[in-house]
Structure formats: structure tokens, C-alpha cells
Amino acid sequence: MAVYTQVSAESLSAFLAKFDVGELVSAKGIAEGVENSNYLVETTRDRFILTLYEKRVSVGDLPFFLSLLDHLAADGNPVPPAIPDREGQTIHTLEGRPACLIRFLSGVSVSHPTPAQARAAAQALGRMHASLATFEGVRANGLGASHWRPLLDQCGESMNQIAPGLYDRVARSLDAVLADWPSDLAVAAIHADLFPDNVLMLGDRITGLIDFYFACTDIRAYDLAVMHSAWGFDAQGNPLDPAIGRALVAGYADSFALTPQERAALPVLARGACIRFLLTRAWDWLNTPAGALVTRKDPLAYLRRLDWYESNPKAFV
């Protein structure tokens, strides 16, 4: 959410000269995405996002992300592929960082989605899953279900500094989630982080699905569960209009079939999603100094969601 690596106008001009994209007209560092440095770059011909990958994205994963975006864009999904240079290369080095020049997409992220916007976004997720049925890339989910207990152990009793009794509370829910975690659902490439922040819209129309840097191979319906846990609640974790949750499931089903098994698993998948975000936020909370460049997100906003899913086991019926 900040610009970590400064790119001078001189080195940016030299970088752009490798591409057939026109001459540099403007460049502004933007506060967007996970822990990368991003610039909104305008040339005499078009606009682009320049991304320099900081520590959080592994260079080894870039080919997976970029081939996934190419696959989706080729199939008509509104995602931002990387632009190849004159020699066909998409991954470059700039100011000592891996860097890509990425297509700019119009649209804004809504803070308070309406049911119509939620439905449109979930339709876009379903269309993306339909396209990804023929995508062959594989990337293990480093934040998937098998990683939650080790992550809980790493956070340890320090979690009780965030809220008294939090460690035991999460441990109990994690036991229940892992006991019920499905092993028979379709596994495929998923976005795994489709928060409202990562969906660009103009009115009710989806213009962009962005920030694929958590994309991985995991239970396909888990992607919808992540989306439900992100879109159905406010920033503090309080449930929004239940029509939004219904619109997400209905919108997804408009584009891609949910099997009865997938539908039945949504409650446990959603509780799992809550635990995943609760744990990574708790880890960041315990390991990020107050006042640092990165804004710490409240882990308890996901505890409230977890409470809600546990108290509303029929939310998806």
C-alpha cells in the first residue's frame, strides 16, 4: 500500500524504450495492492500499471501468475495481463526488482457494494472459474487449510495480546473446521483473495479483477467462500444486508455450476476462510510495528465473521 522502490523518470524512460508502447508522459506512484511498488504510467499511446515486486511476491511464482492472467485475458475475462516487450519478455528487472508492465483497467473499487454489484462480481468469479477449467498451471496454496495449524502455532499465545482467550478460541474453531474440511471437491486455480478492493467496477459493470498474487490451486468453491466472507460484512466484521450474500451465491451460479456437494460445503469453507484471514492478520499484527508503512488490518474483524458463520450454519441454504 505504498511505494517502496523509487523509479526515476530517467530509468523509467529507458525501461519503456524496450516496449512498443510510446514515450513516457506521466508516472505517479500509487498506493495499491499487496506489498509491491506500483506506478500508474502514461505514455503517448496508452496507460499502464508498472509493478515492482517486493519481498512478499516470490519471483519463482511470477510465471504462474502471468500465465494465469494471459489465459484469463485471452478468454475474455477483465483481468490485466502483462505487456510483452519487443522480444516477447514480460518479466524484467528495474531498480534491482522484478518488474512487469501491466495493462491499465478503468473502474473503481466500491466500499459498500450493493446486492447488484455483488451479483455482478460473483458472476465474474464464476466466468473466471469456467475459463480456468482449461488452465494447467499449478501453484500450491501456501495459506491453505494444511497451513493453518502451523500458522496458529507460530502466532502462539501472543494472540491473547490481541484479545484475551483468542488463541484457544481459534484453536477450537480450527479443530472443527479441519475435521469437516472436504476432500472430495473439485480443485482448480483460484483467485483466493477476491475482496471488493480487488474488483474494479463502473456502476454495476465489472471492469477489472485484479491483484492475483495469492492465486493458487485449491478447492474451487473456497474462492466463493472467501468472497462471501469478504463481501458480506463491513470492515469491522459486522454482517451486511443478507441480500448481498444471496446475490454472491446466485451470481456465481449464473456463470458456473455449483454442485450440491460444493453448496453444502460452503459453511465450512467460509469458516475456513475466516480462520485464514484471522491468522494472517494476527501474524501481521504481532509482527508489524505500530506506525509502520503497512496498515495493520484488524484480526478481530475476522473473528466476528467466524462467530457469525458458526451461529448461522444455514446461511447458504
Place this chain on the structure above:
Amino acid sequence: MAVYTQVSAESLSAFLAKFDVGELVSAKGIAEGVENSNYLVETTRDRFILTLYEKRVSVGDLPFFLSLLDHLAADGNPVPPAIPDREGQTIHTLEGRPACLIRFLSGVSVSHPTPAQARAAAQALGRMHASLATFEGVRANGLGASHWRPLLDQCGESMNQIAPGLYDRVARSLDAVLADWPSDLAVAAIHADLFPDNVLMLGDRITGLIDFYFACTDIRAYDLAVMHSAWGFDAQGNPLDPAIGRALVAGYADSFALTPQERAALPVLARGACIRFLLTRAWDWLNTPAGALVTRKDPLAYLRRLDWYESNPKAFV
């Protein structure tokens, strides 16, 4: 250099509806300028910078800044005026902050200006001074010469944490500067902060002079001295090619006459500029926690410049 106040797409759309500028298409928080929150906003018609003023800019000063920009833009200077809404208002409130919608200017800030770029930028400063000869607004320079001793006293002996002996070193130079500080030079509205960061260019052409939030009424030639101390050295304070310094003075004189008295005063004005930036950087250094949102700038980069001007009293001859 960060986005302090988040503006939701919903409130931005409502804000833009007050203006005759088209509909919201895109908005990106940008890392630019002094401690304000800035967004690069695209509408169906044009692009704009939305600025929300944080604590560092006093609301009471906004009318001075905006009338100065209007005056300069009306006279053909490449500065970004605020856009009036349908009722003619330029100063608004958004997310609880004073806010202005400002014209977007193309161009990039160069990190390593060439003499030709320095000359063009100083020509633009001279043209701006010519326009400002008929500007009647007045704003005292809160960081002018009369404030340097109080600022030094506020920093106090803590300055020696930055470098041993720094307090006495600066106190001695300040005594000498204030003893020689001119009282007979023309006073006018000046930019007072025309660093390379605040000049947008395309090649050698100036497309924008920006960030007027230190503009004030002070000795006019001091503006050129500030520029000289900013452009003639690298970020560590080491002198660059002397041709850059010559290009600055020559470029300014291309557009606006320097009197012999002004030219003779440039060495003391430049030493004063060094003390001004050294002291404000020292204050920020001593009062900003390491790792905070704002990048601390090295005060010693201005001590090195001060050393250089003291060792090169004939730099402007």
C-alpha cells in the same frame, strides 16, 4: 508522500457530481507532494488531482494558494489551478478534510537534471516571477529568515544526536547569514520550494510547476537561491556539474531581470536556504519515529551544501 485519508468510490462519485467534469472512471491514491492525500482521478472527460489537505496545510492559507495558482494559470504559466464546482466554489470538504479538485498536468520529475533542463526550469521560475509582479496576495513566510533562530532553539542540543557538534556548527553559520541577510531586495510572492520534484517536464520542456504549499511573500531572489541549493547537488548534498548552477542563473535571467544587488546577494541567500532546509529536516528527523509513514530526509545533505557555499563564496560570479 502517502494517502492518509481514504476516499470511497461512493463519496468520490458524489463529490464529482458537484462539478461539470463528467463521471468517475478511475481513482488511484498517489504518493506525491507534502503531507496531503492525493488521488489521480479520471472521469469520462478528463483527469484531475484530488487533494485532501492534512494537518500540514492550514485551511486559512488555501485561498492564498488557490488565488496565486489562478493568477499564474491565467497568465499562461504551467501551474495546476483548482477547478470550480457548478457554484464557483473551489474549496470543499470531503471525508472531513478540506479538499480541492485540481487540473492534472502531464510530465515527470527528473532525478538527474541536465543543464538544459535546469535552464528551462529556471526560465519557468523567472516567468512565474514576472507574472507574480502583479499578484497582490500576501502570506508571511513561516519558515523565513526570522524563524530560523527559534527553530534552531527548538531543535536544541538534540541536533547533536544527528551529528556531533551540529548545533554549534549551524548556530555559527546562522549568525553569519543573519548578519549579512539583505533588507533592500524586492519582496514578492515566491514558490519557496522549487525542487526538481516540483517541476514536471517532457524532455527539456516544462509542463508543470506544482506543490505551491510553501508559497509565501519573501525576498524574490531567495526563490532562485532555494532552487540553486536544490538542483545543484545530489540527494546526499554533493555538488553536481557546475554547469547546472550556471544554467539556473542564466535561465532565470532569460525570463526575469536579476538586479546587481540580487545577484550579489545570491551567496548569502543560498546559505540561508541551506539553513532553512537543514533546520526543518532536523526538526522532522528528531520528531518523526523511524519507520513512520513519512520518509525522513537527511538533514546532513543540507549541511554538505552549506559547507560548499561557505567554501565557494564566488559560486555565483
